[in-house]
Amino acid sequence: ANVISENQLKDKIHFGHRVLSANYDSAKKKWAVEIEDSNKKKQTWSANFVMGCTGYYNYDQGYAPKFPKQEDFKGQLIHPQHWPENLDYTGKKVVIIGSGATAITLVPSMVKGGARHVTMLQHSPSYIATIPSIDFYFMKKPV
Numbered sequence: 001a002n003v004i005s006e007n008q009l010k011d012k013i014h015f016g017h018r019v020l021s022a023n024y025d026s027a028k029k030k031w032a033v034e035i036e037d038s039n040k041k042k043q044t045w046s047a048n049f050v051m052g053c054t055g056y057y058n059y060d061q062g063y064a065p066k067f068p069k070q071e072d073f074k075g076q077l078i079h080p081q082h083w084p085e086n087l088d089y090t091g092k093k094v095v096i097i098g099s100g101a102t103a104i105t106l107v108p109s110m111v112k113g114g115a116r117h118v119t120m121l122q123h124s125p126s127y128i129a130t131i132p133s134i135d136f137y138f139m140k141k142p143v
Contacts, residue, residue, distance in 0.1 A: 022050050080106065090114035099126045 004010050016038035023032050031047040062081035070077075078087065080102050094115045096103050099122035110118050 022052075091116050093117045094119070096120045098122065099124075104128065 004013070014035075014037075018036045020034040020036055020042070022034075024030075025032055028046075029048075031050045033045045033047055033050060035043045035045055037043070062079040064077075064079055078084065089110060090113070092115055094110055094117070096106055096110075096118065099120055103120055103122075104126070107118055107120055
């Protein structure tokens with residue numbers, strides 16, 4: 001939120017809109033982006049650049065693969081996209097399937113929030129590296 005206010009970007013952001021399609025028009029050298037607003041009104045916007053930075057995302061339901069004997073599981077299955085406001089996991093054992101950005105924020109949050117034990121399952125590891133807030137390369141003095 002600070003970045004938005006510091007750079008006066010709020011008027012340039014369209015909240016509550018859904019991208020239905022994005023097609024590049026080679027003749028016009030522009031993107032035609034079909035949008036639907038919160039009132040279900042459709043519009044087509046023109047853009048020089050389109051950046052898709054969401055990864056897998058389905059507005060109506062998140063990706064939820066079926067597992068053998070899933071119907072036998074007696075616990076609660078929750079997708080973070082439909083996280084209940086009143087979810088109480090205090091003292092419970094939790095398994096998080098996946099290791100993407102959402103999982104990276106969920107694991108420490110659930111531990112701090114009182115979960116008895118949190119296990120993360122991953123198919124392929126994600127790699128994350130922190131960068132220093134100071135650029136030490138440019139601080140070196142010539143010898």
